[in-house]
Amino acid sequence: MVVGRKWVYVKPFDGLPKDENFRLEEEVFSDELKENEFLTEAEFLSVDPYMRPYMSSYPVGTSMIGGQVAKVTASRHPNFPVGAYVFGNFGWRTHCLVDPRKLPAESQPYVLPSFGRHPRSLALGVLGMPGNTAYFGFLELCQPKEGETVVVSGAAGAVGSIVGQIAKLKGCTVVGVAGTDEKCAWLRELGFDATINYRAVGESGFAEALKKAAPKGVDCYFDNVGGYISVAVLLQMNLYGRISVCGTISNYNEARAQVADPQREFVFKQLRQEGFIVTRWHKRWMEGIEANLRWIEEGKLTYQETVTKGFERMPEAFVSMLTGGNTGKAVVKV
Ligand SMILES: NC(=O)C1=CN([C@@H]2O[C@H](COP(=O)(O)OP(=O)(O)OC[C@H]3O[C@@H](n4cnc5c(N)ncnc54)[C@H](OP(=O)(O)O)[C@@H]3O)[C@@H](O)[C@H]2O)C=CC1
Numbered sequence: 001m002v003v004g005r006k007w008v009y010v011k012p013f014d015g016l017p018k019d020e021n022f023r024l025e026e027e028v029f030s031d032e033l034k035e036n037e038f039l040t041e042a043e044f045l046s047v048d049p050y051m052r053p054y055m056s057s058y059p060v061g062t063s064m065i066g067g068q069v070a071k072v073t074a075s076r077h078p079n080f081p082v083g084a085y086v087f088g089n090f091g092w093r094t095h096c097l098v099d100p101r102k103l104p105a106e107s108q109p110y111v112l113p114s115f116g117r118h119p120r121s122l123a124l125g126v127l128g129m130p131g132n133t134a135y136f137g138f139l140e141l142c143q144p145k146e147g148e149t150v151v152v153s154g155a156a157g158a159v160g161s162i163v164g165q166i167a168k169l170k171g172c173t174v175v176g177v178a179g180t181d182e183k184c185a186w187l188r189e190l191g192f193d194a195t196i197n198y199r200a201v202g203e204s205g206f207a208e209a210l211k212k213a214a215p216k217g218v219d220c221y222f223d224n225v226g227g228y229i230s231v232a233v234l235l236q237m238n239l240y241g242r243i244s245v246c247g248t249i250s251n252y253n254e255a256r257a258q259v260a261d262p263q264r265e266f267v268f269k270q271l272r273q274e275g276f277i278v279t280r281w282h283k284r285w286m287e288g289i290e291a292n293l294r295w296i297e298e299g300k301l302t303y304q305e306t307v308t309k310g311f312e313r314m315p316e317a318f319v320s321m322l323t324g325g326n327t328g329k330a331v332v333k334v
């Protein structure tokens with residue numbers, strides 16, 4: 001018998017998540033596995049922005065959702081042998097009994113490929129879902145061309161920091177928008193050409209700061225945040241500009257965002273805007289991981305992680321990430 005722990009969503013979110021929204025519970029697993037089942041023990045867990053809006057659509061009593069890196073501790077599945085490390089969407093739990101046949105195609109667990117000297121936790125960041133979000137969401141939807149100007153919001157986070165670096169690899173001029181001077185300094189170290197600390201300039205100063213940072217206008221916008229930052233970028237888009245709408249973290253804690261009327265910009269500048277969910281590319285998943293790993297090995301792509309130690313601190317790590325406490329990918333080490 002194995003006793004695990006899990007975090008349960010026990011009260012609907014109202015604004016920023018609070019301790020009262022979560023409860024830590026135990027769960028018991030039998031050692032007797034059925035054919036095709038395997039048992040895992042988590043090593044690293046991810047805290048991601050999507051958990052805030054997605055959990056609101058689940059009933060209370062549901063376990064918190066999320067990805068993790070885990071070790072297989074018992075197995076009756078030929079592809080998941082004991083000792084293997086896997087990525088799986090197993091939720092906020094220390095242990096999990098998995099039968100892959102019960103999971104949808106876009107949420108299949110997989111044995112981690114070798115990351116060489118890099119930590120396994122990267123399977124939750126640059127070598128996992130956020131890295132693939134940057135790789136596919138930027139390259140496929142923005143279709144960047146050499147010499148173009150790219151703006152990335154949420155630029156010092158898990159997705160944004162990778163998007164900006166890929167944009168530099170493609171020969172673009174890159175402007176990063178982030179919430180502190182330290183984050184902006186890191187982005188410039190990564191090669192970003194200009195940065196805007198949106199908290200320092202404020203809503204009223206953002207459009208002017210953007211004009212200075214992107215004097216030739218904006219050809220591609222990778223949008224992680226929505227809100228006034230995105231309205232200002234839209235108004236400075238160039239003819240035939242492309243906008244990849246990745247996320248709207250600025251309003252995840254609100255019930256409903258206002259829908260403005262941007263149509264005139266779209267008509268006269270002939271813009272293209274497309275939202276996406278990264279699992280759209282689940283059939284090409286390993287292509288993104290391999291490309292990002294190659295760039296890391298070649299010294300062309302740098303990552304940073306903000307690691308919180310202790311499974312009991314999952315809610316704290318989650319709220320910290322939602323409020324800007326992370327640089328690069330936010331993960332929890334059990
Ligand atoms: N479409 C898809 O398939 C996917 C979408 N996403 C989306 O990408 C975005 C970034 O995710 P991820 O990289 O994992 O998270 P991050 O690592 O970027 O962490 C979240 C960051 O958001 C920033 N933030 C918080 N509140 C605001 C605000 N009001 N305005 C601007 N920035 C804010 C904070 O940085 P700061 O200090 O700069 O404020 C914080 O560090 C999210 O919107 C997420 O939902 C992520 C993965 C897949």
Ligand SMILES: C/C=C/C(C)=O
Nearest residue numbers: 049050246247277278
């Ligand atoms: C898979 C993640 C989706 C968002 C919107 O964050």
